[in-house]
Structures are given as C-alpha cells and as structure tokens.
Amino acid sequence: MAEIKVGYARCSTDEQDLTAQRNALEALGVKPDRIYVDHGFTGTNRDRPGLREALAACRAGDALVVTKLDRLARSMPDARDIADELTAREVKLNLGGSTHDPTDPVGRLLFNVLAMVAEFEADLISARTKEGMKVARAKGRLRGKKPKLSVAQERHLVELHRAGGHTGAELAELFNVARSTVYRAIQRSQNPAT
Numbered sequence: 001m002a003e004i005k006v007g008y009a010r011c012s013t014d015e016q017d018l019t020a021q022r023n024a025l026e027a028l029g030v031k032p033d034r035i036y037v038d039h040g041f042t043g044t045n046r047d048r049p050g051l052r053e054a055l056a057a058c059r060a061g062d063a064l065v066v067t068k069l070d071r072l073a074r075s076m077p078d079a080r081d082i083a084d085e086l087t088a089r090e091v092k093l094n095l096g097g098s099t100h101d102p103t104d105p106v107g108r109l110l111f112n113v114l115a116m117v118a119e120f121e122a123d124l125i126s127a128r129t130k131e132g133m134k135v136a137r138a139k140g141r142l143r144g145k146k147p148k149l150s151v152a153q154e155r156h157l158v159e160l161h162r163a164g165g166h167t168g169a170e171l172a173e174l175f176n177v178a179r180s181t182v183y184r185a186i187q188r189s190q191n192p193a194t
Contacts, residue, residue, distance in 0.1 A: 007035035008054040024067045060090040079115030158189040
C-alpha cells in the first residue's frame with residue numbers, strides 16, 4: 001500500500017492565518033482534503049481536535065506532515081506522547097520535507113532532539129515576554145486595560161444608582177457599557193478599600 005501524506009497545521013490565535021502552512025503542506029505533497037487544522041490552540045495544549053483527526057487519519061506506513069516541529073508540539077512530554085503514538089502505529093513524521101521514522105533509533109533520537117529545541121524556544125519566548133512586561137511596567141508603560149468609565153462618569157453612575165431611578169440595565173445603556181461594568185462600579189463604591 002502506498003504511503004499517504006496527512007498534513008497538520010496549527011496557529012495559536014484566531015487572528016493568525018493558516019494560508020502559508022497550508023501552501024507549504026501542499027508543496028510537500030499533501031492533498032488539500034488531507035490537511036487537518038487547529039485554529040486558536042497553543043502547541044502546549046494537547047487536547048487539539050485537528051491533531052486528533054490528523055493522527056486518526058494516519059495508518060501504518062503513512063506519514064504525518066508538518067511544516068515545523070513547533071506546529072506539532074511545544075513541550076517534551078507532548079512531543080514524546082506524539083512520537084510514541086506514531087511509533088505504535090508505524091507512522092513516519094515528515095518535518096518540512098525531512099522524513100523521520102520513529103521506529104528507527106536514529107529517527108527517534110532526532111525527533112527527541114528537535115522536540116527539546118522546540119520546548120527551549122517556547123521557554124525563551126515566554127521568558128522574553130515576561131522580561132519585556134517587567135521592563136514596561138517599571139517604566140510605567142504597562143498599565144493594563146483602560147477603564148471603561150472615567151472617575152467622574154463612575155461617580156455619576158453610582159449617584160444615579162443610589163437615587164434608585166434606574167435599573168442596572170438602564171445604567172449600562174445610558175453609559176454605553178456592559179451591565180457587569182455597572183455592577184463592578186457599584187460594588188467598588190460600597191467597598192472603597194478593595
């Protein structure tokens with residue numbers, strides 16, 4: 001039986017586009033109807049429906065194709081689990097055109113080394129992000145979300161609420177905010193220390 005190439009593409013946020021990954025998978029010989037995707041899932045989240053479908057579509061002798069290892073896994077435990085599953089099912093892994101047979105000792109070693117590099121890269125990105133946020137916070141540039149209401153607007157909202165002439169929904173509509181914003185403002189006025 002001929003090898004079938006099953007593609008998998010993933011992006012971490014809903015705003016990102018999978019077109020480049022899809023095009024790369026097609027260039028690697030994966031038919032468009034054999035490409036499975038996950039949109040808005042991080043690589044550290046193992047519960048990915050597209051990945052489950054892609055692995056289920058693979059049979060012994062087939063190849064799971066991904067453009068880069070970090071699209072498949074971002075941690076060693078996850079990469080090992082996937083490698084174990086591929087090995088048990090006798091499925092090869094094709095990383096950007098380079099095929100690795102997880103049943104072969106050298107292929108398994110290379111897969112583990114690549115998984116360590118992907119995990120290291122994810123850790124570096126996380127560390128850089130935390131460091132950047134710490135520097136921005138120290139310089140006063142990272143302040144969180146801008147409040148929906150100014151101090152004067154919140155004071156006026158609370159006065160209207162205390163007067164008893166408006167419901168929470170009416171106040172939300174009047175100030176063009178969500179009801180939860182109204183209720184939080186009222187709660188803050190009752191507990192000024194928090």
